[in-house]
Amino acid sequence: MITEKKYIVQSNWKMHKTHSEAMDWIESLKKGASDLMERIELIICVPYVHLRAVSDATSHFSQISPGAQNVHWETSGAFTGEISAPMLADAGAQYCVVGHSERRDYFAENDEIVNCKSKLLLQSGINPIVCIGESIEQRNRALTFNQLERQAITCFEGLTEGEMNRTVVLYEPIWSIGTGNNATSQQAQEAHHFIRNMLERIFSKETAQATRIMYGGSVKTHNVEAIIKGEDIDGVGAGSGSLNIQDFLKIARSCSNYLQ
Numbered sequence: 081m082i083t084e085k086k087y088i089v090q091s092n093w094k095m096h097k098t099h100s101e102a103m104d105w106i107e108s109l110k111k112g113a114s115d116l117m118e119r120i121e122l123i124i125c126v127p128y129v130h131l132r133a134v135s136d137a138t139s140h141f142s143q144i145s146p147g148a149q150n151v152h153w154e155t156s157g158a159f160t161g162e163i164s165a166p167m168l169a170d171a172g173a174q175y176c177v178v179g180h181s182e183r184r185d186y187f188a189e190n191d192e193i194v195n196c197k198s199k200l201l202l203q204s205g206i207n208p209i210v211c212i213g214e215s216i217e218q219r220n221r222a223l224t225f226n227q228l229e230r231q232a233i234t235c236f237e238g239l240t241e242g243e244m245n246r247t248v249v250l251y252e253p254i255w256s257i258g259t260g261n262n263a264t265s266q267q268a269q270e271a272h273h274f275i276r277n278m279l280e281r282i283f284s285k286e287t288a289q290a291t292r293i294m295y296g297g298s299v300k301t302h303n304v305e306a307i308i309k310g311e312d313i314d315g316v317g318a319g320s321g322s323l324n325i326q327d328f329l330k331i332a333r334s335c336s337n338y339l340q
């Protein structure tokens with residue numbers, strides 16, 4: 081069953097890159113991605129202002145999917161400065177990150193909001209990438225699984241099996257984001273296995289198998305090979321380690337070689 085799934089290699093640019101930097105990166109990606117396995121899906125989550133340009137530039141590359149990094153929880157209205165799911169769809173987004181720990185920390189995003197945003201994205205034809213993960217305090221107190229379960233129950237509340245199949249789970253331990261302290265392959269696999277079992281309990285075995293669960297948090301060229309070894313790991317997401325296109329291509333190639 082797992083062999084049918086597309087394996088994800090995601091780049092989250094966060095608040096980086098001007099227009100010309102963005103386009104240079106994308107052009108190099110297009111040149112470098114041709115030797116990757118067909119089973120690899122490259123999801124590039126860019127700042128809103130680059131979405132249309134990235135989507136146009138990659139429209140003939142079926143392996144490359146543009147994504148956004150956030151969305152508002154209403155479809156329209158008086159929300160100055162915000163962007164809605166229909167607008168993202170219109171600009172070419174195929175994916176959108178929700179519940180990233182930076183949004184949870186700095187913008188008070190919680191699991192109820194993540195749930196609401198995910199439903200609106202799904203209605204607009206965009207696949208949500210839902211981030212869940214524990215803090216270092218929770219891990220040290222052996223509360224990792226409690227935290228993952230608590231987050232998942234609320235984030236996925238009310239989703240149909242079909243909607244869950246389209247949703248990507250991004251396991252990102254908070255202590256690993258931007259710190260250089262990636263989870264070991266064993267820690268990542270344990271968490272992914274727990275999440276898959278939980279999806280089986282909440283939804284069904286089929287949905288648990290079909291849902292892609294990816295790991296994020298200090299993924300770099302030097303550690304990706306170890307991280308991807310776990311059998312429940314369906315992809316990786318890189319932030320700082322992907323800002324340089326050659327590094328991102330190296331990460332993608334490591335995944336491609338591993339799948340061969």
Ligand code: PGA
Binds near residue numbers: 092
């Ligand atoms: P990082 O960020 O790779 O810089 O740790 C990952 C993320 O926030 O998705």
